[in-house]
Structure formats: structure tokens, C-alpha cells
Amino acid sequence: MTEQAGLTGQDGARPAGRARRADAERTVQAILEAAERVLSADPAASMEQIATAAGVARTTVHRRFATREVLIDELTAWAAQRFAEAVRRGRPETAPPLVALYQVTANVLEVKIGWGFAMSRSSAAGPQVAGVHTGVREQCDRLFRRARDAGLFRTDVDLDWARCVYYALIHEAAQQPEPTDTDTLATRVVDTLLRGIGANGGL
Secondary structure, eight states, X not given: OOHHHHHHOTTSOOOHHHHHHHHHHHHHHHHHHHHHHHHHHOXXXXXXXXXHHHTSOHHHHHHHOSSHHHHHXXXXXXXXXXXXXXXXXXXXXXXXXXXXXXXXXXXXXXXXXXXXXXXXXXXXXXXXXXXXXXXXXXXXXXXXXXXXXXXXXXXXXXXXXXXXXXXXXXXXXXXXXXXXXXXXXXXXXXXXXXXXXXXXXXX
16 A cells, blocks of 8 residues: 555545544534624524524534533634634734734734624633733734834834724724725724824824
């Protein structure tokens, strides 16, 4: 048997165990995506409603998530990982600071808008999710220091306060009632952060 055959089986098909794992992962993802849609529209929605939206039997949902609370916790952890990945893809520690600031903002807005229900629960989640958010905050702090050193921020700016303002801007951008593409929203956030809205350059 060749090495390739050993990996895929003599007929070129994936081993049954690997195929089953892939199917199970797709099912879990479908359930979590459906849960986000359903719970965003109705936070009191039942497991049966989530199963219907996911196109699976209610027993399938219960087999993978023992209770509704477990499902919501898993959804929150899933969204937190999407959040961390969105920041990482923006290359906050290697891209030019202005490029990184814009790209991180656009990526995070996609997650905040697409996973709004789950992201809204982050503050009440467990230590795993809290750890993810702590890591993101540390990356943001390092990006802001790079931005200050590159001359994007004034040297006297309180970077902790700047981060709080930045987070608030992202939150408000994600809450806009009219559909707006994330590139436009990211531009608004970064422009407001860097230039403010005062006519005379501040105090």
C-alpha cells in the first residue's frame, strides 16, 4: 500500500472516521450559526426552534449540546474565537500601524455584526472567553503604542482612554440600524478616532 493510500484508503476516499468527524464539525457549525440567527431575533427561542433553523432534528442538537445553556456558552466561545481570529488577520503587530488599525477595525466589525448575540454575552462568559478578550486587549494596546510611536496619536494621549473610546466607537458602529458595509463603518471609526469631530483641533 502506498503512503497516499494509507492516508485515504485504497479507493482514494477519506477514512470513514475522518469523514464522520468532518460531518460532525459541519453539523455543530450549522447549529451554532442557526443559534446566532434565531437568538438574535428572539433571545428566548427554544432548542427546537434552533434545530429547525439548522435543518436538523431536535435530538441532534441535544446530542451535541446537553442543555440550552451549554449551547449558548459554546456559541459565545465560538464567537470569541472568531473575534480573536479577526484581530489576528489584521496583523496588528506587523502591518503598518494605520493599515493594521483599519483592517482590525473592519474585521472586528464583521464579527460584531455577524455574531451580535454571542458577542453581547462575552462579559458574562467564563474564563476561557475572558482570556480570549484579554489577549485581544493586549494586542490592541500594543497596536496603539505602535500608532503613537508612528505619529498617528499625540504623544500625550492616554492610551487606556484611547482604547476605551475605540471600543465604544466600534460598538456604536456595529449597532447602526441602517445596513452599512463594514469598510465604510471602519473608515468612520478610524477617522473619528484619529481626527475627532472638533473644528479647532481640541483644547
